[in-house]
Each structure stands twice: as structure tokens, then as C-alpha cells.
Amino acid sequence: MFPAGSIWRLYAVSAVIALVSLPAVELAEVQRHPLSRRAAKPPPVGAPGTNIRCGNSWNATAYIPAGHSSCIADDGLPYFCITSTCHLEKRRDPKTVPGFRLEDWAFIGCTRYPDEQDAQDVKPVEVPLMHPTQFWADNRRRQLVARGRDPSGDQKIRPYKCGWTEPLDINNQRIVCGRCTRQNFKDLNPPKIPGAW
Numbered sequence: 001m002f003p004a005g006s007i008w009r010l011y012a013v014s015a016v017i018a019l020v021s022l023p024a025v026e027l028a029e030v031q032r033h034p035l036s037r038r039a040a041k042p043p044p045v046g047a048p049g050t051n052i053r054c055g056n057s058w059n060a061t062a063y064i065p066a067g068h069s070s071c072i073a074d075d076g077l078p079y080f081c082i083t084s085t086c087h088l089e090k091r092r093d094p095k096t097v098p099g100f101r102l103e104d105w106a107f108i109g110c111t112r113y114p115d116e117q118d119a120q121d122v123k124p125v126e127v128p129l130m131h132p133t134q135f136w137a138d139n140r141r142r143q144l145v146a147r148g149r150d151p152s153g154d155q156k157i158r159p160y161k162c163g164w165t166e167p168l169d170i171n172n173q174r175i176v177c178g179r180c181t182r183q184n185f186k187d188l189n190p191p192k193i194p195g196a197w
Contacts, residue, residue: 008067041183042077049180052079053089059089060187070185071177074193081177089176106131107171110148110162113193118158127152130160136190137174145169145190159191 043049055074064070068080088105110130114122132148143163149155164171190196 020047020089029192042075045182045184047182049073049079049182050178052081052177052180054079054081054086054175055137055139057134057136057187058132060136061185061192062096062188063185069175069177070183070187071175071180072187073101077125078183078187079177079180080183081180083177085178086175102175103131105173105175106141107144107146107160107162109171110146110150110153110160113159113161113191115156115158115191127160130162133157136187142172143196145193145196147191159193161193 050069052073054069054071056072056076058071059069060072061070061078065080067083069083069086071079071081073079083102086102088102105131108129110127111124112127112130113124127150130146130148130150132146134148135144135146137144138143142165143161146160146162148160149157150160162171166172
């Protein structure tokens with residue numbers, strides 16, 4: 001048969017081939033994982049969306065179709081939502097009953113700032129309660145800029161700055177809409193308020 005020395009040589013050559021091929025196999029394995037972790041593609045413009053949480057802004061675009069609200073969702077994607085399907089929902093609170101009316105929506109402990117039409121000597125003032133008509137949130141800094149009204153006597157819409165510390169705080173309440181359509185719009189710039197991004 002084979003001499004004893006040739007079997008050992010065959011074994012040594014096989015071992016070298018196996019060891020040399022291992023790094024290539026390992027590299028191929030490493031390259032496969034990043035592909036499987038790619039983020040999902042966003043839905044195309046016109047795609048329907050359900051239970052969209054307007055975490056970044058609400059009604060903050062220039063054009064909004066009748067019967068709709070504009071919404072920038074938590075993932076940063078813009079939507080137009082049928083307003084009658086929208087309700088309040090607290091963030092990550094399983095005890096909250098969905099369906100609070102939008103008319104009941106309020107932020108507390110906000111600072112009201114003068115509007116551009118107000119007199120120059122009008123100073124910012126903290127108000128106990130304000131009802132937003134639109135907002136822009138900076139969730140990382142836990143603050144938002146809103147336009148709306150407070151029960152101060154007049155019904156003028158003014159800018160406000162509101163903050164929160166905990167995820168379940170009232171000022172971190174957001175609108176959730178049941179029937180939305182993915183869009184491609186940009187929000188208006190928020191009102192200029194000192195200390196807001």
C-alpha cells in the first residue's frame with residue numbers, strides 16, 4: 001500500500017489546507033451578519049399607515065388637506081392622518097385608556113412667549129395649562145415648542161415652550177392616529193424661542 005511516511009505527509013498537507021481555508025470561511029461568515037441587520041426600508045409615499053404615533057410633530061406643515069392632520073412619526077417619517085381617527089395616548093403606559101379626545105389635550109407648566117404681533121415689552125410668562133394646535137418636539141432634550149392657547153382670557157394663538165422629565169409626564173403625551181398615508185413633506189420651522197433648539 002502506501003509507505004508510512006507518505007500517510008503522514010498527506011495528513012500534514014490536509015491539515016495545512018484546512019487551516020489556511022478557515023480564515024476565509026470565518027470572513028465570509030462575518031460579512032453575512034451586517035446584511036441581516038440592515039434597517040427595513042421605509043414605506044413608500046402613498047402607503048397606508050395605522051396607529052401612527054406623532055412623536056416628533058403634529059400639524060406643523062404649511063399644507064394640510066381638509067379633515068386631516070400632518071404628523072411626523074416617532075421614526076421621523078411624515079404622514080397625513082384622518083383627524084377623526086386621532087386620539088391621545090400616553091407614551092409606554094399600559095394603563096392608559098386610548099381615545100382621549102383631542103379637545104382635552106393640554107400641556108402643563110409651559111412658558112408662553114410673545115408672538116411676532118405682540119408689543120415689544122411683552123415678557124415670557126409661565127402658564128399652568130395650554131392647549132396646543134401644533135407642536136415640534138425635541139425628544140432627546142425632553143422639550144417641545146408648541147403653538148396654541150391658554151385660558152388667559154383671549155383666544156390668541158401664541159408660541160410656548162414645554163418640558164418633561166419622565167416618559168409618562170403629561171408634556172410627553174402624543175397624538176396617535178388610526179388611518180394615515182405616508183407623505184413626503186417637510187415641517188415648517190418652529191417659532192423662534194430662546195433656549196429651544
